[in-house]
Amino acid sequence: MVIMASMAIFPILFTNLFTEMRVVSVFAMTSAIFFLLGTVVIMQFAVQQPNQWQTLPASTNFTGTIM
Numbered sequence: 163m164v165i166m167a168s169m170a171i172f173p174i175l176f177t178n179l180f181t182e183m184r185v186v187s188v189f190a191m192t193s194a195i196f197f198l199l200g201t202v203v204i205m206q207f208a209v210q211q212p213n214q215w216q217t218l219p220a221s222t223n224f225t226g227t228i229m
Contacts, residue, residue: 177189
């Protein structure tokens with residue numbers, strides 16, 4: 163955790179050196195684009211599941227499951 167915080171402090175300090183909002187907004191726009199790309203990739207892996215219909219039984223013991 164300390165290592166990740168140490169790695170994050172330098173880009174944060176570098177961004178805070180700029181007082182003009184145009185420069186900061188470019189960093190924010192770039193990070194938003196990378197965030198959206200990462201979200202799309204993760205959601206593709208989360209949504210695309212293999213088809214499980216072949217392994218399911220054709221009929222079940224519904225009464226035995228309830229009682």
